Structure formats: C-alpha cells, structure tokens
Amino acid sequence: MDGMSETTDTSTAPAEPTSEESGRNANRSTTPTSEGFKDFIGSGWAERDEPLPSARESAAFAAERRSKVSAAFPGQRLILPAGDMKQRANDTDYPFRAHSAFAHLTGWGSDAEPGAVLVLEPEGGEGHVATLYFRERAGRDTEEFYANPAIGEFWIGPRPSLAHVAADLAIATRDLGELSRVIDRVDTSTLVLREADASLTEQVDHARIRFAAEQALSTNAQDAPFSLEVGGDHEPDGELARVLSELRLVKDAYEVAQLRVAIDATERGFGEVLQELPRITSEVRGERVIEGVFATRARLDGNDVGYGSIAAAGPHATILHWTRNDGPVVPGDLVLLDAGVEADSLYTADITRTFPVNGTYSEVQRKVYEAVLEAADAAFAIVRPGIVFREVHAAAMAVIARKTAEWGFLPVSAEESLEPDKQYHRRYMVHGTSHHLGLDVHDCAQARRELYLDGVVEAGMVFTIEPGLYFQPDDLTVPAEFRGIGVRIEDDILVTADGAENLSARIPRTADEVEAWVRGAGR
Structure with missing residues (x-):
C-alpha cells in the first residue's frame, strides 16, 4: 500500500504479527491493542445480506x-x-x-x-x-478482520464464505x-x-x-x-x-468458449495500440506505451495479460522474447507485438502481429512478411484430426527453408537444409511453430512427448501457429537491407471434426490488410 501505515497513533504498543506478511514489517505496526478499541471496532456493523449463488458455468x-x-x-x-x-x-x-x-x-x-x-x-x-x-x-x-493486512477484510476487501x-x-x-x-x-x-x-x-x-x-x-x-x-x-x-x-490437451466446450473470450479481448487490445501510435512514436520509450495500452485492455476485459507482452520495435523484433520493452518506436520500422489477454477464467490468448509503424511495408519488409505468412498458411492448411502434431512445424519449415534458399542465405539447397543433420534455415527461426494453448500460454507442457510433439492431433485441441523470420542486426549471412528485420505472425487454432478454425482470423493478417488497419486506426 505504498508506505501507508495502519494508523498514525504511535502511542499504542505494536500488535503481534498476525501473519508471515505482516511480520515482515512488524517493527512499524501501530495497530491499537486496547480492549476498548477491540470492542469498538468489532461492533456496529450491519448484517451481511448474501444469498447463495447458483453454480457457475x-x-x-x-x-x-x-x-x-x-x-x-x-x-x-x-x-x-x-x-x-x-x-x-x-x-x-x-x-x-x-x-x-x-x-x-x-x-x-x-x-x-x-x-x-x-x-x-x-x-x-x-x-x-x-x-x-x-x-x-x-x-x-x-483481530484478523482489522489487523491482518494479508487476509483481513478491512485491508483487502470482502472474502467469500x-x-x-x-x-x-x-x-x-x-x-x-x-x-x-x-x-x-x-x-x-x-x-x-x-x-x-x-x-x-x-x-x-x-x-x-x-x-x-x-x-x-x-x-x-x-x-x-x-x-x-x-x-x-x-x-x-x-x-x-x-x-x-x-487432461488439458483436448479442450471441452467451456474452455473453447473462454479462449474465444480471451481472443476477442486481445483483438480489441491490438486495435487500441494502433489508435495510440501518435503518442507511441512521440515517447522515448514508446514500446512501454504499447505494453501499457494493451495491459489496460487486459485488465478491463479480463484478469491480466496471459504472459509478459513482447512489444518489439525495429531491431528488437529480432529478439524472440524481448520483454524489456524500453525502446523507441520509429516510423519506417516494424513493430512485433506478441500479446494475449487472460480472461477471468484464466484462459489466455497468444497472438502476434507485425505491423509497419508508418502504415506501409518497405519492399524488403513486405518480402519477409509475405514469406512468413506463406509459412503460416502452409501449416494451417494441413491441420485436421489424424495428423501428427510435429507435421505442423514441418509444413512451416518447408516454406522457411525454400524462401531463405531462394534469397541465397543458405550454403545448401532448401531440400538439403531440411535434412535432420543440416537445418541451416533454422538460423533465422530457431523456435518451434506451435504449442498448445489454454490455461497456460504454453499449455500441457508436462504431457509426454508421445502425446504432445509426437501425438496425433484430435478435434478440440487448441494450439498456436507462429512462424517467423529474424535477421539480427549484425548477421553477416544476409544482405544489409535485411538486417534488423524481425517478423512473426501468430494465430490461435482450434482443431474441428474435419479441419481447423483460425480463432484469431479477424485480426488482419495479410500485408495489405495490416497496412490498411494501421492507416485506418486513427480515423
């Protein structure tokens, strides 16, 4: 409570700590201990009128x-x-x-x-x-009611019976x-x-x-x-x-509904970030403004953010888990925003979009963006019950290998690079393409490999598809115009009885859609 003392009356003896938390600062406690005070603070309260609720959904x-x-x-x-x-x-x-x-x-x-x-x-x-x-x-x-800052209702508000x-x-x-x-x-x-x-x-x-x-x-x-x-x-x-x-690998109807709630809130948060671009670009630490705007939506519509938001502008977009978010946002650069709202049910979205700050991709930025989008679409196209989960990653990697080979970045052909003992294309995308999603952003992480990475995909599973390309600012294997560009496109996918649904498809994905989205945000 930022320096607030229990009371300013220092004439009374300090109360005994009533919990581990209060014990951390027992030496400054000034809670009155007189019997008169105890009798007075413990009386004169209205009866609680609390009808019992029906069971929640x-x-x-x-x-x-x-x-x-x-x-x-x-x-x-x-x-x-x-x-x-x-x-x-x-x-x-x-x-x-x-x-x-x-x-x-x-x-x-x-x-x-x-x-x-x-x-x-x-x-x-x-x-x-x-x-x-x-x-x-x-x-x-x-005494707990008024003297225990950890669980006393005078301190933290009403608690359930x-x-x-x-x-x-x-x-x-x-x-x-x-x-x-x-x-x-x-x-x-x-x-x-x-x-x-x-x-x-x-x-x-x-x-x-x-x-x-x-x-x-x-x-x-x-x-x-x-x-x-x-x-x-x-x-x-x-x-x-x-x-x-x-047990969480296959979601029930309630879980899918809650994931939709989280994704809808995340869509609103992304849109509000774009509306604040004038302020974002005017601040020295504009990435922090992005983080704060999205966090506001997460607290308004849900419990919190589901994980530390990645608001990575310019070369920071090449850092996979950039969460310091303390850099400027400069027109001409890209912003990679990886964020998700956690609903009050604790189910979270996990979505990434990479957008041009000034509303227009440069020629090289668009080339990288469309390669990543092609990889994402190729992975989504194979999703259906009966495939093996690792095949989703393989489909995306085939595109990443082909594109980086076409651009002359690999020392071998795309086909050779895809061999298990080569994998040169992974220099530019070292992470996986998919992970399960639910109560945890990386859900079901303790499941056995034979049920996760090597598992057969079933209807009701929800996972991400998130390929990317990341060219570090000092990477001499790529031409100078590629260096410092990072792009990731991430969507949340529900496996259906006969295919898949992109739950986050309403958030603009193609290069043209994203450009129009950014340009129209301030209107």
Whole structure:
C-alpha cells in the first residue's frame, strides 16, 4: 500500500504479527491493542445480506474433469494446491494467480483464494470425494478482520464464505485449518501437485516418510533398509502432474468458449495500440506505451495479460522474447507485438502481429512478411484430426527453408537444409511453430512427448501457429537491407471434426490488410 501505515497513533504498543506478511514489517505496526478499541471496532456493523449463488458455468465441467482424474488414480489421495501469495519485495506480493491445474479442476478463476487446496479423498473401492479447503473469512469481531493486512477484510476487501464457494463451485468446502487432518492421514500412496506450493509439498513429503517409517517399524522390519525418495521427475507425483497436463490437451466446450473470450479481448487490445501510435512514436520509450495500452485492455476485459507482452520495435523484433520493452518506436520500422489477454477464467490468448509503424511495408519488409505468412498458411492448411502434431512445424519449415534458399542465405539447397543433420534455415527461426494453448500460454507442457510433439492431433485441441523470420542486426549471412528485420505472425487454432478454425482470423493478417488497419486506426 505504498508506505501507508495502519494508523498514525504511535502511542499504542505494536500488535503481534498476525501473519508471515505482516511480520515482515512488524517493527512499524501501530495497530491499537486496547480492549476498548477491540470492542469498538468489532461492533456496529450491519448484517451481511448474501444469498447463495447458483453454480457457475464452469462447475459442471470441472466436476467431469475431476472424475477423469479420479479414474486415473483409484484409491489414492490427491492433494492439489492453488498456491499462495509470492513475495515481490518486503511486505508486497505479486498479484495472486491460482495454479492452472487447480483452476482446471475447480472452475475457480481470477477470484480463487490464495492458499486454497483441493483434496480428492478416495472413497471405498472406487471414486473420490472432492473437498476444497480455504481460509474461512473471519468475523468482524476478530483481530484478523482489522489487523491482518494479508487476509483481513478491512485491508483487502470482502472474502467469500465457505458456504458461498460451496454453492458457487458445486463442491464441498472446509476451513483451511482442517487440512492438518488430511496431512495426518497421508500415506505413501498420497500424491501432491509438487510445483504449486512448496511449503505444503514439504509437509506431504515429511508425512509420507513418517508413515513409511511407522509401517516398517510396525511390521518388525526396522532392521531392513528403508528409503523413500521425494521430489524429482521420476516419482509418483510426476505421474500426477503428467496426467493433469494431458487432461488439458483436448479442450471441452467451456474452455473453447473462454479462449474465444480471451481472443476477442486481445483483438480489441491490438486495435487500441494502433489508435495510440501518435503518442507511441512521440515517447522515448514508446514500446512501454504499447505494453501499457494493451495491459489496460487486459485488465478491463479480463484478469491480466496471459504472459509478459513482447512489444518489439525495429531491431528488437529480432529478439524472440524481448520483454524489456524500453525502446523507441520509429516510423519506417516494424513493430512485433506478441500479446494475449487472460480472461477471468484464466484462459489466455497468444497472438502476434507485425505491423509497419508508418502504415506501409518497405519492399524488403513486405518480402519477409509475405514469406512468413506463406509459412503460416502452409501449416494451417494441413491441420485436421489424424495428423501428427510435429507435421505442423514441418509444413512451416518447408516454406522457411525454400524462401531463405531462394534469397541465397543458405550454403545448401532448401531440400538439403531440411535434412535432420543440416537445418541451416533454422538460423533465422530457431523456435518451434506451435504449442498448445489454454490455461497456460504454453499449455500441457508436462504431457509426454508421445502425446504432445509426437501425438496425433484430435478435434478440440487448441494450439498456436507462429512462424517467423529474424535477421539480427549484425548477421553477416544476409544482405544489409535485411538486417534488423524481425517478423512473426501468430494465430490461435482450434482443431474441428474435419479441419481447423483460425480463432484469431479477424485480426488482419495479410500485408495489405495490416497496412490498411494501421492507416485506418486513427480515423
């Protein structure tokens, strides 16, 4: 809260820290501690009038996803944290965003509570009982209400009740304080989503080791060697992460609808950037203006940007992940804008357009742009159920190899360069052409290779197609007029029953369309 103290009354003794966060700055706390103050601040509040909501749209889809996870791990307890706040500096934190697997299995999006944990408890021979644990809000007669800057409602605003969330998500809820009973029941078959919450994962690890040791002692096997490895990629928790990742490879109807929401907002954001070009070109750090304009749309229409926006002008466009965004935007240069709005459901778009600042591509800029567009169109043309995912990349690379060979940039022919032991054309495009898209901008990243890169494409998959050409300013293998030009065109593709749909096709793509788009933006 940028230097704001709890109160300016320094005559009272400092209150005891009520959370880890408040403890970071306990030495400057001036919260009153007198009984009179406590009685006064805890009284005189109107009754809350909060009718319980109907279940949100995502609840039924989340329940079906939980059923699939349950079937994959019969008889095993599954602990799936949302994660907690992450420190940015001293007593300030980054904005909270729940882990994607947690959001997928609960339907809780941007309004998810930090520290929440989903537990799937095995029930009898088959199935699981799902329970969502999170901090019940404290009453206004408690010290937490006014003295805890991390979770007190006086500080951060209203928080949902257990009953409200149970109705909203159609799932049983319990106070987070009861999670200790789950930890007490942890056995060696219990699995945890390791990457979501390091502290909780450590508790589960210790509980599993303790259980295994007790089992060994109870069976008179104390003299036998005992060990239980935790962590790493090859233990059972890794299998849980893979299953949760692979579950998202094919999107359901709700997910596709939310991706459309994110893409529509991203389209608006791109248009607003172009409308601000006069201001963008007048600022020393015009790339920052691009970033800020797009971020405003992301916050208006969604939760945030889905990833750090790349607003790369001129030679910065040749840097694949340029996120410093601190350069000027100069007429005559190109701007490569790679950005996506993350909807309140946490599904994100991922779209790139490369446009001329002055509304007209130069002859060389247009030549590079149209080569990249041809590669993108060639990749899109083969997308349909039944192909292997890696074929999308191969189709784009065939065009990139042919174009760079035609321009005389390769030491061999295009056909030779495409051989696995050559790949000279990749100097100018070292990244891949496609990745899955959803709750994560690089979704399903923990899926097995045989289901991802070598997997068969299915209807309902959503992935990007994003070829590019990048000629570094000091690359002596290309003529001087090509140096410093970077172009990428990226679209979000839905695989349909008999082909594919370009979900972002409404955003201008051809060179002529982009030029007209830029010229018309200020009208």
